[in-house]
Amino acid sequence: MMKTTLQLGVLLLATALAAGSYAADGGNPKKGKHLYKKECKVCHSQSNAAGELTPMSKTMAQWDRFFDKDKHKANPAVFEKLSEKDLKDVQQFLYDHAADSAQPQTCG
Structure with a gap:
């Protein structure tokens, strides 16, 4: 029983880390x-x-989809002036503080 619980814990931790790094x-x-x-x-x-x-304003999955597909369709010039690294940084901030994250934030 303890071995199964430990294995489940390791699996959950690995899943959480993989989801966060995505x-x-x-x-x-x-x-x-x-x-x-x-x-x-x-x-x-x-x-x-x-x-x-x-x-x-969005869930973690919605922020990922926004950066993967939408790319700010209303004003694409916004994304064009930022480097890939800058976009990754903004995406990570938004993802880390999304509505369904462990630390939701409004960015006041």
């Missing part, structure tokens, strides 16, 4: 938060026509 594969969430505030929050605040957008 988001941006090495993105730096601290740099991502800075870039988000500098590049995204300018347009995505309560008083702006683009509408408020925070990390909690």
Whole structure:
């Protein structure tokens, strides 16, 4: 019984680590938060026509899909001016603080 419990624990830990690393594969969430505030929050605040957008606006899967497929269709120039590393950093920040993450955040 104890061996089975230990195996299950190891499997759950490996799954959690794999899921967490998928988001941006090495993105730096601290740099991502800075870039988000500098590049995204300018347009995505309560008083702006683009509408408020925070990390909690989407789930982790929705943020992954946004960066994998959507690529900011409303204004693609936003993504064009950021390097791949910058995008990974922003993605990691948003993923780490998404609505269904362990640490949801609004980015105040």
